[in-house]
Amino acid sequence: APATSTTPSSPTRSGRKSALVDPLQFMQLDAMLSAGERSLRQRARRVLEEGRDDKLLNELYERAEFSPALVDLAKQLGPAGLQIKGNGCPGLTQSETLVLAIELGRLDASFATFYLVHSGLAMASINVAGTPEQKARWLPRMARYELIGAFGLTEPDYGSNATGLQTTARKVPGGWVLNGHKRWIGNATFCDIIVVWARDTASNAIKGFVVEKGMKGFKPHKIDNKMSLRIVQNADFVLDECFVPEDNHLSAAKKFSDGTQMVLESSRAVVAASAAGCLLGAYERALQYCMDRTQFNKPLASFQLVQERLMRALGHLQASILTVIRLGRMMDEGQATMAQIALAKAWVTRTAREAVALCREVVGGNGIISDFGTIKPLMDLEAIYTYEGTYDVNMLIAGRLVTGLSAFV
Amino acid sequence: APATSTTPSSPTRSGRKSALVDPLQFMQLDAMLSAGERSLRQRARRVLEEGRDDKLLNELYERAEFSPALVDLAKQLGPAGLQIKGNGCPGLTQSETLVLAIELGRLDASFATFYLVHSGLAMASINVAGTPEQKARWLPRMARYELIGAFGLTEPDYGSNATGLQTTARKVPGGWVLNGHKRWIGNATFCDIIVVWARDTASNAIKGFVVEKGMKGFKPHKIDNKMSLRIVQNADFVLDECFVPEDNHLSAAKKFSDGTQMVLESSRAVVAASAAGCLLGAYERALQYCMDRTQFNKPLASFQLVQERLMRALGHLQASILTVIRLGRMMDEGQATMAQIALAKAWVTRTAREAVALCREVVGGNGIISDFGTIKPLMDLEAIYTYEGTYDVNMLIAGRLVTGLSAFV
Amino acid sequence: APATSTTPSSPTRSGRKSALVDPLQFMQLDAMLSAGERSLRQRARRVLEEGRDDKLLNELYERAEFSPALVDLAKQLGPAGLQIKGNGCPGLTQSETLVLAIELGRLDASFATFYLVHSGLAMASINVAGTPEQKARWLPRMARYELIGAFGLTEPDYGSNATGLQTTARKVPGGWVLNGHKRWIGNATFCDIIVVWARDTASNAIKGFVVEKGMKGFKPHKIDNKMSLRIVQNADFVLDECFVPEDNHLSAAKKFSDGTQMVLESSRAVVAASAAGCLLGAYERALQYCMDRTQFNKPLASFQLVQERLMRALGHLQASILTVIRLGRMMDEGQATMAQIALAKAWVTRTAREAVALCREVVGGNGIISDFGTIKPLMDLEAIYTYEGTYDVNMLIAGRLVTGLSAFV
Amino acid sequence: APATSTTPSSPTRSGRKSALVDPLQFMQLDAMLSAGERSLRQRARRVLEEGRDDKLLNELYERAEFSPALVDLAKQLGPAGLQIKGNGCPGLTQSETLVLAIELGRLDASFATFYLVHSGLAMASINVAGTPEQKARWLPRMARYELIGAFGLTEPDYGSNATGLQTTARKVPGGWVLNGHKRWIGNATFCDIIVVWARDTASNAIKGFVVEKGMKGFKPHKIDNKMSLRIVQNADFVLDECFVPEDNHLSAAKKFSDGTQMVLESSRAVVAASAAGCLLGAYERALQYCMDRTQFNKPLASFQLVQERLMRALGHLQASILTVIRLGRMMDEGQATMAQIALAKAWVTRTAREAVALCREVVGGNGIISDFGTIKPLMDLEAIYTYEGTYDVNMLIAGRLVTGLSAFV
Numbered sequence A, B, C, D: 001a002p003a004t005s006t007t008p009s010s011p012t013r014s015g016r017k018s019a020l021v022d023p024l025q026f027m028q029l030d031a032m033l034s035a036g037e038r039s040l041r042q043r044a045r046r047v048l049e050e051g052r053d054d055k056l057l058n059e060l061y062e063r064a065e066f067s068p069a070l071v072d073l074a075k076q077l078g079p080a081g082l083q084i085k086g087n088g089c090p091g092l093t094q095s096e097t098l099v100l101a102i103e104l105g106r107l108d109a110s111f112a113t114f115y116l117v118h119s120g121l122a123m124a125s126i127n128v129a130g131t132p133e134q135k136a137r138w139l140p141r142m143a144r145y146e147l148i149g150a151f152g153l154t155e156p157d158y159g160s161n162a163t164g165l166q167t168t169a170r171k172v173p174g175g176w177v178l179n180g181h182k183r184w185i186g187n188a189t190f191c192d193i194i195v196v197w198a199r200d201t202a203s204n205a206i207k208g209f210v211v212e213k214g215m216k217g218f219k220p221h222k223i224d225n226k227m228s229l230r231i232v233q234n235a236d237f238v239l240d241e242c243f244v245p246e247d248n249h250l251s252a253a254k255k256f257s258d259g260t261q262m263v264l265e266s267s268r269a270v271v272a273a274s275a276a277g278c279l280l281g282a283y284e285r286a287l288q289y290c291m292d293r294t295q296f297n298k299p300l301a302s303f304q305l306v307q308e309r310l311m312r313a314l315g316h317l318q319a320s321i322l323t324v325i326r327l328g329r330m331m332d333e334g335q336a337t338m339a340q341i342a343l344a345k346a347w348v349t350r351t352a353r354e355a356v357a358l359c360r361e362v363v364g365g366n367g368i369i370s371d372f373g374t375i376k377p378l379m380d381l382e383a384i385y386t387y388e389g390t391y392d393v394n395m396l397i398a399g400r401l402v403t404g405l406s407a408f409v
């Protein structure tokens, strides 16, 4: 008779270990990193493994909630700001940033997204478009997570075609009045400041503004029933005659495209890396499960159909990480344009999506439960495949460079 | 300035309609049905469209909860019991059952699963393995949904290899004492009776027992953090010296395999049909969305990359429904064995999974929100692909018939 | 020591047979046919099996040559002309035509193409666009294969965009003078008559003309180095002031689109069917091989990775044939437009291409040799996927009907 | 009227050039090479571009013939022998070898295979298993292509399971007598020496022997009807009491596995690289064609469906080359075992096969003609995917290392 003390939900685990637990060892991908990158990775891995609370993450995911504990975890990784130099920011290289993003994605893609939106979008926008005073005002506190940021570009009717945005900024004495809808804005339900992009009614140029929590005429609504990156709090909001003082107008960037382009290039690369990280996490969990679990008196990992899937996922994983590392190198050397980044983002997210589905599948019924580590990345990759430029849009961005022909319309 | 009354979460809809809204019309698949099947389908469609409450479904999905409202909706479709004849059951043909299952899946796969577990597994087991008295005692009330049923075969350590199950039944005066673990049992958190399969300690034969709510030594635990079919309540439970009276021993089936085989054959076919239904629903929603939404001043459906994906999904949908219809015909003529059903189930769920991902993708960011009708079927298909025999296991069942060679171990 | 009499090229065959040799039996697809269709299929199967000479076919393929023996084999199947009624033609239904085409494709896709070009394109064009006298002049002899036909629509610069064709027809006393290039014209190196489509210099309307072997100003060149359908003789030719008498102007069709549309609809459906036939043939051969061959002391078919691929191919095969049968029914009932046919053609060729690759793969090294029955269909499907409307073009034709939006340019 | 001087087979070319012709530039993959590797690559590219005779290659392919002109071309690349040090061989690093193999595959996969069999299999075997005298006897002349080599391991009944080989070697005074069948042996119809692996009837150990052209009891038969790597001459042969003098027994290797393992490791990596090269060549040709060709008044490359396929192929290409480069680095550092090589070979050939199919497809009808540069690599990849360990076998080799579980039987 079974011991009643056993909680019924745990299938027996043989405790069998795979011969090679760490997939990054297989082709020694770590050896491709510089000493600095490697130690950054090791440190991030250690902090995140120590700080990881899967129970909490799964509960937050279940309830689609964010928690300040995630901010605390982020803090353990050091100051926010990624590549920003000065103002208390770490001034990472692009390669270092991507190495870090792999680790973030490996832990949890929602966490990675929160991290990216704050550092890679909100802070980075202030850094490229803000005056020295604006940077000094916001960046140090953001680096210390005293202020959390968001980035408001997308609108209900302007997603892939974001530069067609319709939110307006009307110059008034002492500041600007903003009107419009924004959609999908991550962190915006709880954050302190949002970089909002709006069209100057006078010049038609797109300009950046920092909207602060509690300003009149602005109230975010959480997007409900979101089935991907559930821990990320995405908001819709209407800006209704929302007054923003002149000091909050990010006036240093001359053109939207210049600065924002740089921000989006870097963040898009980070998204590619976090997708590779998702796959890394899912693969590790799937492999471990298939070693551990027995059916028909054999470990799952010994069935040809299971083993081939695991190896296919490993091949995809390696190729994804190689692509990400190469991308970082190119960016650091100033050799990558948006086209290279777009192709890498599209290719890696597509490849990761395919491979994580293989990982999910070999875990069988348990594969649909967050605790077993493969379904969350699978769901999350749906958003990741789509945001920062959908797969198709990124392919067409790359194609435009290669062919010289624009195929968007 | 935008009207503040507009809820920010709704992107503008052009209201543009596709020229051909109903995918079943494309190859007039309805025309392949008999008049009876067609009217059954139309009736089911009408009832489900009238009774559908997407808001409720999405909320339940969000909270991973079941609702009695779903039982009420099921009632609208007429008595439960599918193919069972007599005892107040509808006595459908297999083809009719599959036609109905497509409609159930089109509405919601969790609803379809609830329906199937109750009618196609619990009731069907009592019907094949129960004595006339047992049938008369339970089936009429189950047909009227006064009693809800569940089906307990799988164990934590025996999934694909279910016939290796370890739960025991020890004969004692006046009944049997059950001991063991069960896992994944749908409806089991709230249902009234569960058909439990256990191994007779004396003969080693697998026997069926009806465990009733509140019996001592039995208490189900809901499986948490489940990211697929979230409305279905799956439970783990330990049976700890649980006494079941002799009257609850389903003693009419001579061998486990006989009766259960028939039950599983029919239910596996139903699962194939519900997967096709999932795709049907997702395709309709994706098509409608891509007609409705504009980017770059063009409806999404007019972009080649979007249009090709929609048509690929339509091709997959048609092939899936043709496969399901053919399967029903064969089963009604007594020509299909488990092998045919297994291949159809594996093929259709694989095809639907691939096609629903295309549907999800073309909806862009909104594709990850339940309200837009594609992410829920995508997540649900992960479970459907895996339960009632995983994809691989079903392929090997088919392969065994075709080749005469068993490749399971 | 090995017997020197053994030819070295034959691996040992165990002679093991699969339990279920005929894939059409698996879901009893024959039972879906009418008695007439079934007996037509059986007769075609018998004739083709008796007449089949794989050695010859493989040699012709190797040398990229056609042989009159293929015309003789075609004759065994009865008069040419497929659906044409009268003039000695068989007057088949569309469904019968597709059933026949499956068998043709199963034998050899080049043979099927030869058959289709003669009957389904050349004869069918004369039938829809010719006057009664013209029909009586050519069709009876074509039905008896005394004259072989070809169909000249495509031009070097007008493939997918065939209706943009630039070949001109200038009215002169007693006839017309043709000028232009044609490309890809099957059978044209040896055939007796070619239906050539050209643009009337006066009206700009596209008109049909029968160009006869040996006419001045016309000389076909065989397209060399063709790696698909190698037995089909495709030709390029220049029409250089080629005079065609008025009697050879197919003057009964009022508009190009009317008649040709009907011809192309029917022939496109035939292509879908022949692709399903290719897969049928490849699957049978692959299954047989994997039963027969042993590695590591086990039949290949007993390895999970091999067995799953075979079953995947079988699932694809069944779905393809179901799609083809459904298409035939719809066309016979006048319910299918080009859109339905286009989707079926695109979907079936894509599916067959994917499945035949699986069949090729499990045959290992021998899979690249024609004698083993899988590489030829694999290569042939590349052409089939592309001709009669490429995959993409057919998807966009279907999409245009469904969405009401043309996405061609 | 068209000029009759125009050969009809050439569609008009707009001469439009893609903005970025060289795919290796996209992510500057050359920059990852050392100066030496880069100059080796540039030299190889130059020699092969200057020496390339596509007309000849296509004719040989068409007729399935080899030509001494290919030996001459090989000579232009410098002495044969790849990694062998001494005896007139170049002593390349593994990375250099792979860089060269990419260029060979880019030109023509049959040429690459000829090259590999001679240098990477025949010479390499003599190098690892031969005595210093044997090396001195054969290697210098092979390095100068005065003698061409082959490698005879596979047998009709022992392919994936090659180490089960049944060919026997019986010790007799002054030498050995060989009996058995060999199959698939590349170059063997015309070459001067073949390294044959056979089982010592006394010890059962597998030993290597150099069989020379014209020896009694040995006569190769060309394998006909081969539809992949058609320029490579693969032979079957029976060894019938074939006497080989003791001097031709490669007696330096103690165990088959040791030496041969090293040979096969290196050659398997070369195969992966040549597959990436195939894709490189196909992509370049497809891109160029899609720039050049117009339909519906637009360059093919401007259609979304075409452009996305090209970019997908580019993504696959980059990932393949990154994988190959990484593999070379690991091997040079002595860090890769057969498992890493096996996964890279399986992954790259699978990826290349998928991507070359995309390249073939966008070229439309012309895509099936060798002259247009995509169908040959597509056909060739079928063999490449299968030889040097089939895809599945290589995946299971990798899986065995990772999981510690052998899943072969």
Ligand SMILES: Cc1cc2nc3c(=O)[nH]c(=O)nc-3n(C[C@H](O)[C@H](O)[C@H](O)COP(=O)(O)OP(=O)(O)OC[C@H]3O[C@@H](n4cnc5c(N)ncnc54)[C@H](O)[C@@H]3O)c2cc1C
Pocket: A117, A151, A152, A153, A154, A158, A159, A160, A161, A183, A184, A185, A186, A187, A228, A229, A234, A383, A386, A387, A388, A389, A390, A391, A392, A393, A407, A408, A409, B293, B295, B296, B300, B303, B304, B305, B306, B361, B362, B363, B364, B365, B366, B368, D304
């Ligand atoms: C979880 C999540 C978080 C996000 N966070 C933020 C954030 O913090 N800040 C912010 O500003 N935005 C954010 N976004 C918005 C995101 O950037 C957009 O979702 C993305 O740009 C796609 O836009 P869309 O959703 O409107 O899709 P659409 O543009 O409507 O695309 C729908 C489909 O049409 C296709 N399509 C569109 N245009 C073309 C074309 N020209 N040719 C071919 N196909 C086309 C797409 O590829 C896609 O398949 C977030 C989105 C998500 C899902």
Ligand SMILES: Cc1cc2nc3c(=O)[nH]c(=O)nc-3n(C[C@H](O)[C@H](O)[C@H](O)COP(=O)(O)OP(=O)(O)OC[C@H]3O[C@@H](n4cnc5c(N)ncnc54)[C@H](O)[C@@H]3O)c2cc1C
Pocket: A293, A295, A296, A300, A303, A304, A305, A306, A361, A362, A363, A364, A365, A366, A368, B117, B151, B152, B153, B154, B158, B159, B160, B161, B183, B184, B185, B186, B228, B229, B234, B383, B386, B387, B388, B389, B390, B391, B392, B393, B407, B408, B409, C304
């Ligand atoms: C949502 C849901 C509802 C369910 N409802 C019920 C219910 O109501 N009642 C009930 O009794 N059960 C139920 N089940 C259980 C279901 O039947 C099992 O999940 C299913 O049989 C698979 O078993 P498993 O999850 O243990 O996977 P495993 O058997 O552990 O399989 C894991 C992986 O290994 C593979 N594998 C296993 N064996 C082999 C082999 N021999 N060769 C190759 N590969 C192999 C599988 O294909 C899979 O990829 C439900 C499951 C789910 C997910």
Ligand SMILES: Cc1cc2nc3c(=O)[nH]c(=O)nc-3n(C[C@H](O)[C@H](O)[C@H](O)COP(=O)(O)OP(=O)(O)OC[C@H]3O[C@@H](n4cnc5c(N)ncnc54)[C@H](O)[C@@H]3O)c2cc1C
Pocket: B304, C117, C151, C152, C153, C154, C158, C159, C160, C161, C183, C184, C185, C186, C187, C228, C229, C234, C383, C386, C387, C388, C389, C390, C391, C392, C393, C407, C408, C409, D293, D295, D296, D300, D303, D304, D305, D306, D361, D362, D363, D364, D365, D366, D368
């Ligand atoms: C073996 C063979 C036999 C044939 N026999 C005959 C015959 O007997 N008689 C005859 O008249 N013709 C024949 N054809 C010609 C055949 O009909 C054409 O090859 C076919 O229509 C495709 O045209 P194309 O080859 O010019 O490709 P292209 O039109 O150049 O297409 C190239 C690529 O561009 C894509 N493309 C083209 N337009 C678009 C668009 N608007 N949007 C997106 N993508 C696009 C295509 O999908 C394809 O991927 C034959 C062809 C072959 C290969």
Ligand SMILES: Cc1cc2nc3c(=O)[nH]c(=O)nc-3n(C[C@H](O)[C@H](O)[C@H](O)COP(=O)(O)OP(=O)(O)OC[C@H]3O[C@@H](n4cnc5c(N)ncnc54)[C@H](O)[C@@H]3O)c2cc1C
Pocket: A304, C293, C295, C296, C300, C303, C304, C305, C306, C361, C362, C363, C364, C365, C366, C368, D117, D151, D152, D153, D154, D158, D159, D160, D161, D183, D184, D185, D186, D187, D228, D229, D234, D383, D386, D387, D388, D389, D390, D391, D392, D393, D407, D408, D409
């Ligand atoms: C063009 C070409 C050139 C070649 N050149 C040479 C040469 O020069 N010298 C030489 O010695 N050899 C040569 N070979 C032989 C080559 O190495 C073999 O073809 C290869 O090893 C596969 O063996 P096979 O063809 O017998 O396939 P098989 O071993 O019969 O395999 C058939 C199928 O069964 C699968 N399979 C086999 N075993 C298992 C298993 N345990 N589990 C799951 N699936 C399994 C395979 O993956 C494959 O799908 C050449 C082959 C080709 C095609």
